Amino acid sequence: MLIDAHVHLDKYGDLLDDALKEIETEQIFTVATAMDVPSYLELQRIAERSNLVLPTFGIHPRRAADYANRLHEIGRHIETSPAIGEIGLDFHWVKDASTYSAQRKVLEYFIAAAAEQNKFVNLHTKAGEKEILDLLEKYDVRRAIIHWYSGPMDILRAMIDYGCYFTIGVEVLYSHYIKSIAKAVPDHLLLTETDNPGALRWLKKNDEIGMPAAIKDVVNALAELRQSTPDHVESLVQANFSRLIADDPWLQKIRDSFFS
């Protein structure tokens, strides 16, 4: 089974029906990450249409400033979410440094809740890699997916030692640095993502809308890079996701349906 462990399904607009159809046809297990509260509520509605879609609540670092004084509201939604994401820090693309303390406050609130409620987290780490690893250690959050890692190699190694999982996405098709990261992630921590529909558009600066089946391009690229086969990469990633959720108290139904 193909796994897309980080995707923004609520952003598909008119193409949502097509995207869901593709998810069903290709049997892609899909972790649908939220950007903020409205995004999460929309993902919950979308997930009613496919049991391959797992909607998760998070506040993206870009949106954190609007939520730093609404932690109570965040807390209510965390309770209803089986996993956490997208959360994180972004001190690179987010230029407005006045939001950084809000980003830190919101992220720490989520990490603490994830620890308390035993939920896995899906993290955006751009230029906050070391700080995020410190937080995971502080709260002993062991089940973490690092999405689209592009930071320094020494922190990558420290995250690997800690046991973080890494979703490699479509940039592996274009960037030498991402290829070197994709090679450095050990077999047992490798996951895949598309971060679509926007990832290709963002990378190629065009108006291309990334569809769910792009996950197959990622699998093929990983197979080539790691001198493996697409089938082997697919089953490796499936086994890894299965291990990530093996004792998850919130995902038993998903385990029984797709990963047993």
Ligand SMILES: [Zn+2]
């Ligand atoms: Zn994302």
